[in-house]
Amino acid sequence: MADSKIIKSKYFFEEDFTEELAEVSANKYADWNKKELKVVGKPVSRVDGYDKVSGSAVFTFDVILPNMAHAKTLRCPHPHAKIKRINTKKAEKIPGVLGILTYENAPKISWYGKSFLFDPHLRYEGDEVAFVAAENERIAEQALKLIEVDYEILPFVTDAAEAMKKDAPKLYDDGNIRGGKPSVYERGDIDKGFEEASAVAEQTYKTQVEIHNPTEPHCSVVNWDGDYLTIWDSTQGVFSVRDRVADVLKLPASRVRVIKKYMGGAFGAKLEAGKYTVMAALLARKIGRPVRIALDRREMNLSVGNRPDSVQKLKGGATKDGRLTALYQYSYGAAGAHPAGAGCSWALRTMYLCPNVKTEEYTVYINAGRARPFRAPGHVQGFFALEALIDELAEKIGMDPLEFRIKNHTDRDQVFDAPYTSKLLLDAYRVAAEAIGWKNRPQPAGSDAGPLKRGIGMSSQIWWGGGGPPAYATLKLNRDGSVRIIAGSQDIGTGTYTILAQVASEVLEIPMEKVEVLLGDTAVAPYCGSSGGSTTAPSVSPAVRDAAEQMKAKLLSGAAAHLNVSESQLVYRNGVIHTKGKNKKSMTIREIARKMGERVLVTTGKREANPDGYAINSFGVQFAEVEVDTETGKVSVKKIVAAYDIGRVLNPKTLENQIHGGIIQGLGFALFEERIIDRNTGKVLTTNLHDYKLPTVKDTPQIDIRIVSKGDSKISNTGVKGVGEPAMIPTPAAIGNAVYNAIGKRIKSLPITPDKVLTALQS
Amino acid sequence: MKKKSVSSSLSRRQFLKGFGSGVAGSVALNKIASALPLQKTLEKAANDANRTPLNLSVNGKTYRLSVEPNRTLAEVIREDLQLTGTKVVCNHGECGACTVLLDGEAVYSCHILALDAEGKSVTTIEGLLGGEELHPLQKAFVKKDGIQCGFCTPGQIMAAQALLLKNPRPAKEDVLEGMSGNLCRCGAYPKIIESVLEAAKTD
Numbered sequence: 031m032a033d034s035k036i037i038k039s040k041y042f043f044e045e046d047f048t049e050e051l052a053e054v055s056a057n058k059y060a061d062w063n064k065k066e067l068k069v070v071g072k073p074v075s076r077v078d079g080y081d082k083v084s085g086s087a088v089f090t091f092d093v094i095l096p097n098m099a100h101a102k103t104l105r106c107p108h109p110h111a112k113i114k115r116i117n118t119k120k121a122e123k124i125p126g127v128l129g130i131l132t133y134e135n136a137p138k139i140s141w142y143g144k145s146f147l148f149d150p151h152l153r154y155e156g157d158e159v160a161f162v163a164a165e166n167e168r169i170a171e172q173a174l175k176l177i178e179v180d181y182e183i184l185p186f187v188t189d190a191a192e193a194m195k196k197d198a199p200k201l202y203d204d205g206n207i208r209g210g211k212p213s214v215y216e217r218g219d220i221d222k223g224f225e226e227a228s229a230v231a232e233q234t235y236k237t238q239v240e241i242h243n244p245t246e247p248h249c250s251v252v253n254w255d256g257d258y259l260t261i262w263d264s265t266q267g268v269f270s271v272r273d274r275v276a277d278v279l280k281l282p283a284s285r286v287r288v289i290k291k292y293m294g295g296a297f298g299a300k301l302e303a304g305k306y307t308v309m310a311a312l313l314a315r316k317i318g319r320p321v322r323i324a325l326d327r328r329e330m331n332l333s334v335g336n337r338p339d340s341v342q343k344l345k346g347g348a349t350k351d352g353r354l355t356a357l358y359q360y361s362y363g364a365a366g367a368h369p370a371g372a373g374c375s376w377a378l379r380t381m382y383l384c385p386n387v388k389t390e391e392y393t394v395y396i397n398a399g400r401a402r403p404f405r406a407p408g409h410v411q412g413f414f415a416l417e418a419l420i421d422e423l424a425e426k427i428g429m430d431p432l433e434f435r436i437k438n439h440t441d442r443d444q445v446f447d448a449p450y451t452s453k454l455l456l457d458a459y460r461v462a463a464e465a466i467g468w469k470n471r472p473q474p475a476g477s478d479a480g481p482l483k484r485g486i487g488m489s490s491q492i493w494w495g496g497g498g499p500p501a502y503a504t505l506k507l508n509r510d511g512s513v514r515i516i517a518g519s520q521d522i523g524t525g526t527y528t529i530l531a532q533v534a535s536e537v538l539e540i541p542m543e544k545v546e547v548l549l550g551d552t553a554v555a556p557y558c559g560s561s562g563g564s565t566t567a568p569s570v571s572p573a574v575r576d577a578a579e580q581m582k583a584k585l586l587s588g589a590a591a592h593l594n595v596s597e598s599q600l601v602y603r604n605g606v607i608h609t610k611g612k613n614k615k616s617m618t619i620r621e622i623a624r625k626m627g628e629r630v631l632v633t634t635g636k637r638e639a640n641p642d643g644y645a646i647n648s649f650g651v652q653f654a655e656v657e658v659d660t661e662t663g664k665v666s667v668k669k670i671v672a673a674y675d676i677g678r679v680l681n682p683k684t685l686e687n688q689i690h691g692g693i694i695q696g697l698g699f700a701l702f703e704e705r706i707i708d709r710n711t712g713k714v715l716t717t718n719l720h721d722y723k724l725p726t727v728k729d730t731p732q733i734d735i736r737i738v739s740k741g742d743s744k745i746s747n748t749g750v751k752g753v754g755e756p757a758m759i760p761t762p763a764a765i766g767n768a769v770y771n772a773i774g775k776r777i778k779s780l781p782i783t784p785d786k787v788l789t790a791l792q793s
Numbered sequence: 794m795k796k797k798s799v800s801s802s803l804s805r806r807q808f809l810k811g812f813g814s815g816v817a818g819s820v821a822l823n824k825i826a827s828a829l830p831l832q833k834t835l836e837k838a839a840n841d842a843n844r845t846p847l848n849l850s851v852n853g854k855t856y857r858l859s860v861e862p863n864r865t866l867a868e869v870i871r872e873d874l875q876l877t878g879t880k881v882v883c884n885h886g887e888c889g890a891c892t893v894l895l896d897g898e899a900v901y902s903c904h905i906l907a908l909d910a911e912g913k914s915v916t917t918i919e920g921l922l923g924g925e926e927l928h929p930l931q932k933a934f935v936k937k938d939g940i941q942c943g944f945c946t947p948g949q950i951m952a953a954q955a956l957l958l959k960n961p962r963p964a965k966e967d968v969l970e971g972m973s974g975n976l977c978r979c980g981a982y983p984k985i986i987e988s989v990l991e992a993a994k995t996d
């Protein structure tokens with residue numbers, strides 16, 4: 031059984047391709063037939079539900095260690111400054127202050143490429159100046175107030191367009207454009223494409239900076255035991271944190287343990303090790319006590335990531351009969367003060383069939399917090415613009431926007447020139463259009479009578495989310511026939527604990543209650559990648575199936591030995607192995623386990639290789655129905671119909687929840703969320719949850735979800751594609767198009783706030 | 794967003810604002826506030842000498858504590874009583890994560906001073922349990938999956954409990970109103986609504 035080999039594995043993760051060697055399973059298993067499945071695909075309740083509703087779930091935020099000290103960070107109040115002098119004497123004298131780190135006494139650890147853990151050149155409001163540990167947070171906070179810093183205030187720039195100008199204040203010696211030039215993609219002949227077009231649409235669309243604002247703040251609790259460092263961290267990637275921390279502290283990876291059991295959300299903001307974690311580890315070693323650091327909401331809004339903004343100049347051409355001939359994108363976005371990706375052209379490159387495409391994208395440094403991946407980085411911005419352009423083109427040639435999209439459907443990935451393993455987007459279009467009542471939308475746009483105008487809009491969606499190796503899972507059989515799965519993945523609120531337990535329960539035919547799942551601990555778990563890129567379920571669930579199938583094989587072989595029969599005479603059913611034919615002899619899993627002793631019964635499953643020569647993508651469409659109050663400018667989203675091809679559904683209950691979440695975040699991005707920086711002072715005005723507007727329960731639309739896929743056996747033994755990011759991608763675009771359909775005016779920049787609606791109506 | 798009624802007349806923000814000018818609303822605070830400039834006051838308030846005795850009744854148990862007067866109910870619940878089920882997300886009365894019941898009313902515990910809870914009965918998420926047994930409302934949240942990451946969940950459940958105590962058979966609109974002071978960044982709202990309606994059905 032346990033066949034494996036080592037391959038070069040390459041797949042898309044968040045913003046780029048990962049490529050690494052991976053040991054993969056070579057085991058082949060029969061396709062799961064949906065009808066025969068007993069646990070997988072069923073609406074099983076979350077296995078960690080009890081912990082989460084009872085208050086007993088211990089998040090990193092809640093970890094309390096004996097003698098634990100509490101830390102706070104002094105952050106730069108200016109958008110751009112240099113530290114001339116820093117004096118911590120007074121702060122140190124406060125009773126209860128245990129230690130202070132600044133660039134003067136901390137090791138020089140390189141961070142963000144050209145910067146440092148503590149850098150006296152401060153490039154944004156919120157940049158780290160000093161780190162204090164004290165008996166409690168309040169004392170640490172007082173100490174921050176008594177640290178004296180002389181700042182040399184520098185000229186700043188907080189707008190990407192301004193920062194691109196020659197005479198703009200520079201964040202780095204070599205200028206504000208990352209890499210000094212745009213990143214360019216080209217296929218076909220763009221000029222020829224526009225010559226062939228009988229209609230051309232050209233438009234500039236803008237999207238704003240969005241802040242992740244997970245409810246649990248970024249936080250760590252660190253504890254040294256001699257040279258052994260344990261970190262409880264609110265992270266999406268325990269191994270990524272371990273490796274980074276071990277590297278910068280020059281510790282063997284084996285001496286760093288990172289644990290994450292429960293985490294209060296992340297959405298991409300917790301994929302990397304935080305500076306605060308390393309600072310806490312440095313200070314904990316110095317003061318000889320465990321240290322807890324939890325960021326406050328202001329810091330969350332300044333310093334730990336955001337979705338970069340975008341200005342996208344798009345141009346598209348189509349023939350009269352609705353064939354796209356050319357697509358062009360010129361765009362720029364702000365990475366913030368340090369390197370990050372602000373690209374958003376994958377939507378335009380991959381969504382529709384188009385032979386002539388060119389994109390030029392600039393990533394620009396400004397004096398503001400650095401961007402990080404945020405639920406479908408680039409795609410959420412890119413789709414808002416692309417789908418608006420597609421609607422405009424459809425209108426120009428007088429074609430139904432849905433029909434226009436269907437006309438430009440492609441079964442091949444055009445960037446890599448490969449067929450998709452599966453693509454059921456046409457089915458998704460059909461069921462969703464029917465469910466929303468696409469035929470009954472106001473035509474022409476803006477023709478709905480009355481001050482409350484109704485409108486319907488749509489957006490397609492593509493994402494990677496096929497995951498891939500390496501991903502491993504260990505399965506241990508206990509003496510009583512219960513099992514434990516151990517994997518270095520993490521459940522970030524999506525239900526990973528539950529779906530992995532379902533897979534093991536399905537294969538071994540034992541009740542869910544007999545399966546325990548341990549995730550997020552680098553000391554005991556085999557490697558899995560970070561939980562991002564919608565890769566967790568598609569990468570890890572096949573490894574668990576592999577581990578469970580191997581265990582089943584072991585049990586069969588154990589039973590054969592004990593019963594003195596050949597394995598071919600045995601049948602495995604409901605956790606019992608019995609012989610075929612008359613005179614049935616049987617053994618339960620529990621009996622075999624007791625006979626073998628639990629030391630023997632460990633298997634490690636591996637994610638198999640992705641199929642060669644294919645592109646793996648998830649697809650979907652959302653239709654939004656909105657109501658626009660033409661007197662106040664307020665947009666209400668009434669209904670979203672979401673139809674997806676995401677391979678196999680492991681758990682419809684957690685899946686629905688995840689799709690709801692993506693849609694509601696998309697709605698927030700479409701209508702109210704925005705980081706606002708005051709141009710005159712360079713300071714962020716939206717640093718709390720009152721000024722930064724998140725959707726509330728009252729903003730929740732009716733949501734209708736249709737899954738058109740059953741499972742993609744070309745990808746893996748579970749046939750799963752990820753859904754976390756696909757859920758959010760089309761929402762803002764669909765809402766934007768619905769608003770146009772309602773009022774007949776296009777709002778070209780997000781968020782679609784009442785003032786923009788009223789201004790558009792008056793134009 | 795609807796702000797919860799805070800039964801105390803004194804919110805923490807007002808407290809901090811009023812600190813230097815001596816307008817804060819409780820005796821213990823006035824004493825400190827009038828005597829010292831802000832920085833010194835903050836320092837002293839955090840030190841042991843300034844502790845005030847407090848009898849706090851939480852989940853049916855009375856704790857004899859001694860707390861600094863500037864500490865919030867949320868801090869005392871989480872740090873002194875180590876009941877970490879109650880979460881702090883914004884610490885500014887904006888999100889509802891820290892919601893507990895004060896004499897049956899939902900309050901933001903980050904937004905009320907611990908001293909102002911004296912003489913009242915506080916219920917936290919842990920207090921809903923009957924031993925190990927989940928409260929029907931908690932069960933409904935599991936059954937209907939009114940959870941994603943779970944960090945806002947204790948606050949959501951306490952807000953729902955306050956709503957159901959007042960209105961055991963809420964209509965959907967009542968649920969939207971009653972739960973509108975609790976943010977869920979994961980966007981589990983549709984299933985939170987279902988969970989509350991389910992609890993109302995089974996209670």
Ligand code: FES
Binds near residue numbers: 882883885889891904
């Ligand atoms: S933490 Fe108290 S309302 Fe947000």
Ligand code: FES
Binds near residue numbers: 940942980
């Ligand atoms: S479940 Fe994550 S914030 Fe509500």
